Amino acid sequence: MISKKSVGIDVGIKTFAYDSDGYSTPNPLNLKKMLKPLARVQRKISRRKKGSNNRLKAIHHLQRIHEKIVNRRKDFQHKLSTAYANNNDVVFVEHLEKLNMVKNRRLSRSIMDSSWGMFLQKLEYKCKLLVEVSSQNTTINCSRCGNKVPKGLTVRIHRCGKCNLVIDRDYNASINILQKGLKIFGQDNLPQELWKVTPVEISMRSVKQEQIIQRFR
Template sequence: MTKRAYKYRFYPTPEQEMLLARSFGCTRFVYNNTLRFRTDAFYKDGQAVSHSEAEKRLVSLKSEFPFLTDVSSVILQQTLRDQQEAFKNFWAGRAKYPKFKKKHSKQSIRLTKAAFIVRHGQLFIAKSKEPLNIRWSREIPSEPSSITISKDRAGRYFVSMLCEFEAKPMPISNKTVGIDLGLTDLFITSDGKKSGNPRHTRRYEQKLAHLQRQLAKKQKGSNNRAKAKLKVARLHAKIADCRMDATHKASRKLINDNQVVCVESLNVKGMIKNSKLAKHIADANWGEFVRQLKYKAEWADRTVAEIDRFFPSSKRCSCCGFVNESLPLFIREWDCPECKTHHDRDINAAKNIRTTGLVGLACGATGTGIAA
């Protein structure tokens, strides 16, 4: 058994909307207040505040600020736990120092079983007598252990339920594939298939620029500015949804059709620092695409083999192994001087990725040219 999040959209009543607004505000206040206290204690006094100390301090915060009692105490406790996890990731070098939460960014609260109940296919949360009006797109496999309620910048409400489910392995397939990630085509397979690139950002680029110009002209604090800001947020959400939908469909098809998928382990964070390609790389969604391949492969009992990023997949001839030392990025096709084979740059790279990935898996190699 493993845990999986099931996300649904819901539409709160006016009373629930007010309750959630208070919950988001109290959560943000406790998080920021505790973060400031921890930061001052560390940088001024050189002392680290433990999680137990932060929880004890929550009692005095409720006495000092009575509005914190208007929401469930579970929400505030989970906020401190989330902050403690953020500090753990910071000290382990996995993340940057925790940041203060902003009022106009994405808002979220997390509830455990003590603050919600699922009864007759309906979800009730603490401090609310009416169930949430959820659009159930699919059934949940088990009773959730925790839920996360969020509101994005476009004003949409979502609930994510963490449930236990049993992953069912897919039938064994005889097919293996190597894929080369790109910008003209999001990925190219060793079979010679090219996915194309829908370029979701470019598709709405002119409309987005128009809305952003309209937003810049509005007076700060006015109702018209709030309306214009919401329009920009909704368009950004639409672009993100289109991109995520395409990524899910592509990764699912690759996992369904192939027993082994070989891919390069690219340094996306480093590549995105290139100012000329940053927007296109971000729109390609490479990091999320590889992440989805990994967890979907694990659920389906498939294998994803990652090739070392410094492997010369484009420069090596997939037929004879000759390495072309000079191959600028603008050259999309080339002829091997050894075996005279004509290569498409991307398809040749995908073939090399597949070969190297399979050899690494067969030899059980990790870290020397392949990370499986």
């Protein structure tokens, strides 16, 4: 019997994933942790004579560090995506405007290090159903009353002056993502017939800027 358990996930830099069940996963930022070793090896390469064995050894050392970063990132994302796929029938995520975010020079390295796109690809492959929703106002809107509460990137707590809700901003966003996803299907609980229709029929139900990524396997 399908439990139709659903969850909304908000991804970020400081906290890699915060879900609508209230669980947060810190961002390992594997590249950031290895910047000093990378810089040391790169300086060593620049000082070595081109074509020398010492330079070649330093280059191989640099390659091993990059491989370690990639492997750690893959391992982290595989474990997290598997946990979400195994514990939920439906996962809702927001559509990320990756290009605009990468243009932010101050955050671009951390954004690339987070590799949210790779994480979403893993979710798409593993999840029974992955639904992408619009990211519009997921951070601003109060998840309890809908009141708009603008906040800068440095403000980590959502404080609503209308209903007095005080929660982590990413937690608030994840609840909004879940609510947006559920509204695609016209109600707060996923309908039984969802699991019986074809992928085409599901896609026809989606609204503008919302996209069904993968249906129940």
